[in-house]
Amino acid sequence: MSDISEKFYILGSCVSRDIFKFSEKNELVSNYVFQSSLISQFSPPLKWTYDALLSAKCPPFIKRSLQIDFGRTAIDLNAMKNKTLLIDLVAYTCSSILRIGNTYITNNAFLCKQPLLKEYLPIDETIFVGTPKRLELWIKACEIFRDIIPEEVMKNCILHKEWPAFCYKRNGEVCAYDDSNIKGIYAATKRFETCYKIFEKNCTPGYTFELERTKIIADYHYYGSFNHFHYVSNYYLEGWDKTKEIITSKNIQKSNLIDEKKVSFNPNYSILTFQSQPEPSKTLIIASMHRSGSSLTASLLQSAGLNIGERLLKAYPSNIKGHFENLDFFEFHRAVLKSQGLHEDGWTFEEKIEVNSHFVEKAREIINQNCRSPYWGWKDPRTTLFLDFWAQLLPETQFLFIYRAPWEVVNSLHRRNTDTILNSEPNLAVKFWIHYNKKILSCYERNSPQSCLLANINTIIKYPKNYIEAINEKFKFMLEKPEKNIYDSSIWQKQRSDSYQPKLINYFFPEAIQIYERLEKIAWHPEGKPDFSWRELIKSSPIAQIQAGLGRSQNRLEKIKAELNNSGLL
Numbered sequence: 001m002s003d004i005s006e007k008f009y010i011l012g013s014c015v016s017r018d019i020f021k022f023s024e025k026n027e028l029v030s031n032y033v034f035q036s037s038l039i040s041q042f043s044p045p046l047k048w049t050y051d052a053l054l055s056a057k058c059p060p061f062i063k064r065s066l067q068i069d070f071g072r073t074a075i076d077l078n079a080m081k082n083k084t085l086l087i088d089l090v091a092y093t094c095s096s097i098l099r100i101g102n103t104y105i106t107n108n109a110f111l112c113k114q115p116l117l118k119e120y121l122p123i124d125e126t127i128f129v130g131t132p133k134r135l136e137l138w139i140k141a142c143e144i145f146r147d148i149i150p151e152e153v154m155k156n157c158i159l160h161k162e163w164p165a166f167c168y169k170r171n172g173e174v175c176a177y178d179d180s181n182i183k184g185i186y187a188a189t190k191r192f193e194t195c196y197k198i199f200e201k202n203c204t205p206g207y208t209f210e211l212e213r214t215k216i217i218a219d220y221h222y223y224g225s226f227n228h229f230h231y232v233s234n235y236y237l238e239g240w241d242k243t244k245e246i247i248t249s250k251n252i253q254k255s256n257l258i259d260e261k262k263v264s265f266n267p268n269y270s271i272l273t274f275q276s277q278p279e280p281s282k283t284l285i286i287a288s289m290h291r292s293g294s295s296l297t298a299s300l301l302q303s304a305g306l307n308i309g310e311r312l313l314k315a316y317p318s319n320i321k322g323h324f325e326n327l328d329f330f331e332f333h334r335a336v337l338k339s340q341g342l343h344e345d346g347w348t349f350e351e352k353i354e355v356n357s358h359f360v361e362k363a364r365e366i367i368n369q370n371c372r373s374p375y376w377g378w379k380d381p382r383t384t385l386f387l388d389f390w391a392q393l394l395p396e397t398q399f400l401f402i403y404r405a406p407w408e409v410v411n412s413l414h415r416r417n418t419d420t421i422l423n424s425e426p427n428l429a430v431k432f433w434i435h436y437n438k439k440i441l442s443c444y445e446r447n448s449p450q451s452c453l454l455a456n457i458n459t460i461i462k463y464p465k466n467y468i469e470a471i472n473e474k475f476k477f478m479l480e481k482p483e484k485n486i487y488d489s490s491i492w493q494k495q496r497s498d499s500y501q502p503k504l505i506n507y508f509f510p511e512a513i514q515i516y517e518r519l520e521k522i523a524w525h526p527e528g529k530p531d532f533s534w535r536e537l538i539k540s541s542p543i544a545q546i547q548a549g550l551g552r553s554q555n556r557l558e559k560i561k562a563e564l565n566n567s568g569l570l
Helices: 014-022 060-071 115-120 132-148 151-156 179-203 233-249 271-276 294-303 327-339 357-370 381-393 406-416 420-424 428-446 457-462 464-475 500-508 510-522 542-566
Strands: 008-012 029-034 084-087 098-100 103-106 158-160 167-170 173-176 207-209 217-219 282-288 375-379 398-403 452-456
Touching (some): 008 014, 014 158, 029 060, 084 151, 158 179, 207 233, 282 381, 282 428, 282 464, 294 375, 294 457, 294 464, 357 381, 381 428, 398 457, 406 428, 406 500, 406 510, 420 428, 428 510, 452 457, 452 464, 452 510, 457 464, 500 510
Parallel strands (some): 008 029, 008 084, 158 207, 167 217, 398 452
Antiparallel strands (some): 098 103, 167 173
16 A cells, blocks of 8 residues: 555656556556647547557557547546646657648557548648647647646646656666667657746646656566667656655645536637637748858757758758758749749849749748748748848848858869859859858848848857857747757868968959958857958968979979889889
């Protein structure tokens, strides 16, 4: 028998249930609702009549969870009376089926694989965990949960924060997951941090506990199955100690105010109602010259929670980690350029590009299709040619301008070797750098300082966390900490400013150096001031350096020829 008489109503996963199972306290659990969705509880109930259509391999607990989700019976306020609500969010961040209007939505992988079921229950959309739309639904679900759960219940509620394990125990030995698993675990951890933060902010549970993450170990021999959330027995025993500590040390006042209140579907709490009047989203336009690090910046922002689009340009050998370009905007810019007889990649010196009326309507459609997250934006270097156009359509937008030293951009373009126009006239690379960055400076100087953030890509690489913090502070965003492994030094080549190419640019294109200096002076520098040490390194004549280099090459060639003669090979 237990030494406490508290009864628990568990909403969540088997992890919270097994705290009582492993501690032999099962008699304290009066209600256990598992693998159900907080999101799905706030759409109209659906009648479950599809048992015969599920495959024979369907586990019984999946059937039960589907019945709960379809019937919207997970939240029983009457059953919560005189109970302590223990909630975890492992299962609550997912959902099996919900309906918004006439649209059925699911992210249940099992349902997606049931062809017979889909014939009888048309699933119009699949929204997987980690997508911006799933986050929107989660925010609304937490707001609704806060509104229908009595305050007294939430004051007594215990939030059990679970985390995926980063290592596992097999045959008595603790082992690390391989790299492919670790990446997914990091992503899941980040999602959980966001979900917990949203739930705590909206619902304010009375108590919270979690185990030290470094001590969380998965059990390879767990009786159910092996995954990151099936832990060794010590986890559950320590979890019971923390639960008991809360119960015995706090004078929990149980709610006696919900005798007459029972949960049922209320159209006032429909997610559809909330979605029909969404809060204004905030937009970030990422603009730069080609090969200036905007792909790296976009990937950094995506990892911090910015929705940069669902349909992204695939990776290529010249950008093996991906371009992170939303194809909606990528294709739009190319189409407009083509309509004006201009190069689709944006190799043009046109000061103002005409956008016909049908393209304006298309642009509005693209915005409506993409602005479904609290924070969204896009990256495409061609955007730099259309800054005024987008500023008119999105007057409240913010701009992130990225720049890179002209010699580094020119070197990167020629190494990529995919632009025929630049191969035929190499000097165009510098001229386009000048054109694009003059566009950026002009837009920056015309707009409010509070709507623009200008940064050197090398500064972003050096201070990624500070960069996200600067965006949050300047634009009043709430982006998360970025992932640590975005930057890969092995594929990012930075050219030395004391090589001959920077000197050539300074000698033949002094305007490029002047623009670069202006950018550096007004850009974001977390260390306080820009580094102009490169100025001294580019002052000497490039001709002398090239001649010296040719002389050294000639000497080496003569030496090789002499060695070949001596060996009889020539």
